[in-house]
Structure formats: structure tokens, C-alpha cells
Amino acid sequence: MLILGLDPGSLSFGIGILRKEKGHFAHIHSETIKLKDKDFVLRMQELWDRLEKLTAAFPVDQAAMEEGFLGKNIRSMSLLSMVRGVALAALLNRRLPLSLYAPRQIKLALTGYGNADKEQVAKMAALVLNIKGRKLGMDESDALAVAYCHGVNHR
Structure with a gap:
């Protein structure tokens, strides 16, 4: 199963894609989309x-x-x-099912602590997903945490 995790923001949008097979997770892709245009509507078109x-x-x-x-x-x-809403519409356009998770639930799934800060989430994402050689951005690691949470909670 390939899982897309999203961490929405109006200027910076986190993306994380994980593969879950037989209870194991593999990092496939992650990035932070920097929405640069000054005009909000054009940023939404870019997104x-x-x-x-x-x-x-x-x-x-x-x-x-x-x-x-x-x-x-x-x-x-x-x-x-x-x-x-733009993210939801893009997913619906592809007929992708979307699940929503509370921030505390996401942090708990990845770090074991529901009040973990962004640095703890980033460190655990890199550790759990065996991402080496580069530092994860905060939005990117949050998106990976969302995907991981879904993988843990979806059987």
C-alpha cells in the first residue's frame, strides 16, 4: 500500500509518501512544496x-x-x-480515499508521545523510516508522520 501524507500550509506544504508492506514502512518520497506567488489564488493553482x-x-x-x-x-x-479544500479536491479528482487524524494522534503514532515537538517528530521520522544523509524539513517530516500514522491505524 502506498500512502500519501499531507501537511497543509498556505506558503509551505509538506508531502510524504510511504510504502507499507507486511507491517514494514519504507520512505518513497518526501518534499516541501514552497508556494511562492504573492497572490493566494495563484498559490492554490500551483498547489x-x-x-x-x-x-x-x-x-x-x-x-x-x-x-x-x-x-x-x-x-x-x-x-x-x-x-x-484545494488538497481535498485534488485527491477527490483522483478518487483517492482520505483519512483525517488529530495532531496528538499523529505524534503518538510516530514518537509514542502525543505532545512531541516538531524537532522530535523530525528526528523520529528519520530514525523510524531510516532516512540518512539529509535533514528532513519540518513540513516534510510532519507529512511523513501523517502517512505513518495512517499506516499504523489502517489495517
Whole structure:
């Protein structure tokens, strides 16, 4: 099973793809998509295009994303909701099933500690997935954690 994990952001969007076979995980691909355009709508078009290319290049079976959470900044939450909507639409366009996970559940699955910080998540992602020779970006490692959480929770 090939799992796509997504860590949405309006400027930086984490991608992580894992293969799960017989209870073992293998890192297939991960990256951080930097959305550079100043215009939000053009950034969303870029995100759509990148997700379309990614799902065409990697025949993923399932996708997972962190559940939205309520923050204090309404504008940021509104923008993030739109980003999540674009990602959801791109997945639906490919008929990919999507599962949502709470941040605490994701951290617990990967690190064993539901309140792990971003550095702990990045270190454990590299360790558990045997990623050597490069440092994982925070968005990238969060996306891998989401994919890992899905693999652990989906039988």
C-alpha cells in the first residue's frame, strides 16, 4: 500500500509518501512544496498542479491529512481551510480515499508521545523510516508522520 501524507500550509506544504508492506514502512518520497506567488489564488493553482503531478507520478492508494484545528487568527485559519479544500479536491479528482487524524494522534503514532515537538517528530521520522544523509524539513517530516500514522491505524 502506498500512502500519501499531507501537511497543509498556505506558503509551505509538506508531502510524504510511504510504502507499507507486511507491517514494514519504507520512505518513497518526501518534499516541501514552497508556494511562492504573492497572490493566494495563484498559490492554490500551483498547489493543485503540483498535487496532480505528484499523484500521477506516484500511484498512491490512500491519503491522510492532519485534521484542522482552531487557532486565534481567523484570517490564517480561513486561508488554511482553503488550502485544505484545494488538497481535498485534488485527491477527490483522483478518487483517492482520505483519512483525517488529530495532531496528538499523529505524534503518538510516530514518537509514542502525543505532545512531541516538531524537532522530535523530525528526528523520529528519520530514525523510524531510516532516512540518512539529509535533514528532513519540518513540513516534510510532519507529512511523513501523517502517512505513518495512517499506516499504523489502517489495517
